[in-house]
Amino acid sequence: MLLRKGDKSDAVKGLQRGLNKFGSMLLVDGDFGGGTCTAVASARAQLGQPGPQEEADESLQQAVAAAPDPCPPLTAAGVTFIAREEVSDATAYQRRFQLPTCPPPPSGVTIGIGYDCRFVDRRELESDWGDLLPAAAVTQLAGVLGKQGTQALLGPLAGVVVPLSAAMRVFATRSLPKYLAQTRSIYPQVDDPGLTAAQRTALVSLVYNRGTDLAGDRRLEMRAIRDLLAAGRHDEVAEQFESMTRLWDPATTGGLIRRRRSEATLWRAGFAALQLE
Numbered sequence: 001m002l003l004r005k006g007d008k009s010d011a012v013k014g015l016q017r018g019l020n021k022f023g024s025m026l027l028v029d030g031d032f033g034g035g036t037c038t039a040v041a042s043a044r045a046q047l048g049q050p051g052p053q054e055e056a057d058e059s060l061q062q063a064v065a066a067a068p069d070p071c072p073p074l075t076a077a078g079v080t081f082i083a084r085e086e087v088s089d090a091t092a093y094q095r096r097f098q099l100p101t102c103p104p105p106p107s108g109v110t111i112g113i114g115y116d117c118r119f120v121d122r123r124e125l126e127s128d129w130g131d132l133l134p135a136a137a138v139t140q141l142a143g144v145l146g147k148q149g150t151q152a153l154l155g156p157l158a159g160v161v162v163p164l165s166a167a168m169r170v171f172a173t174r175s176l177p178k179y180l181a182q183t184r185s186i187y188p189q190v191d192d193p194g195l196t197a198a199q200r201t202a203l204v205s206l207v208y209n210r211g212t213d214l215a216g217d218r219r220l221e222m223r224a225i226r227d228l229l230a231a232g233r234h235d236e237v238a239e240q241f242e243s244m245t246r247l248w249d250p251a252t253t254g255g256l257i258r259r260r261r262s263e264a265t266l267w268r269a270g271f272a273a274l275q276l277e
Contacts, residue, residue, distance in 0.1 A: 003061070005054040007032040015056050017277060018064030019043055020076040023168025025083050025090050027275040032056075038090060042165055070172035073180060073191075077271040078201030079172045082208055085259050086113050093164050100141075100157045102149040109144040109153050111160070112167030114208075115175060117144050128174045132166035176204065183207040186214060186222075189229040198270040199234070202241065202263040209259065218247055238267040 003015055013030040016039070020026055024039035040060065041053035047063050071079050087093045093113075100111050108118025117125070122142050129138055137160045144153045183190050183204045190203050206222070214223050221240040228236050241264035245257045262274060271277040 001058070001061075003032055003056040005032050005034075005037055012036070015040075015061055015064065017076070018061070018067060020080045021064065021067045021070060022046055023070070023079075023083075023165050023172065025080050025087075025093075025164075025168070028077075028277055029275050035090060046165060070169070071176050073197070074176060074201045074204060075197045075271075075277075077276040078197055078204070079168070079176060081201055081262075081266065081271070081274065081276055082176070082205045083113055083168065083171060085205060085209070085262070090164055093167070097167070098162055098164065100144075100154055100160055100162075102151060102154050105148055107149055108147055109141075109149045109157065111141065112162045113171040113175070115167075115170060117141060118146060118148060120145060128170050129166070132169060133160075133162065137161075176208075179204050179208045182212050186212045186226060187229055192229075194234070196270060198266045199237075201271075202266040205259070205263055205266075206241070209256070238264040241267065 008031050012032045013028050016026045016028045019039040022043045026039055037053045040056050043064055044051055069076055087097050100109050103110055108116050110116050140157055140160055187203050190200055221244045224240045225237055241260045244260045248256045265273050
């Protein structure tokens, strides 16, 4: 079946699920709109399949369906959830994040999706990005490794562009496995086969955003999650994600409140509740 721009169907949902293996960050809404067109073009480029971006023929559909999952413990849906929480969507990424940025201290120059150059060395940089960025760009980025970010450091990096496909590849295959390991350090039950991929994603998203520190009143709910997981009381964990919203002002940090509520939804109802599968 040929799928075209303007189509709305379950078949389009299947296409979108496959495209998210290529880092497209799509909502699985069954609507072949502009975002899906862009995702088709990106997938065609990565697969070496020329063709119109406003159509997905059987060959492309089969190729994206057969593509390996970029991060099996979380699935492409989990990768998409955390990436969207970090950068919103593909359009926002291209507008705000495809060039190196300088977040507030103590961060370093950051590229892609939260890849902080302050905390990697030359070997890691080349291993992570050497096959995805031009050699000249890797050499330029090497000059900011280990340093706190400043606007002065950004100047020489004006020509460095990190395409979304490259950013998502590193995010899924390099960054998220590290955060899964950090999650495991405080929530060893993250590997429990009794947890769904959506629940595992909620835990990794939490640690990606808040780290592994469990000390103090602001970490009360994170400690409670640890204890609930240890006791096998999984049904009570979502309440702790929601309770964490007490920590932020809706007027200034509403995004964090929405993120915790989305993690609670993931825990209770899975990816489909957030149009991710």
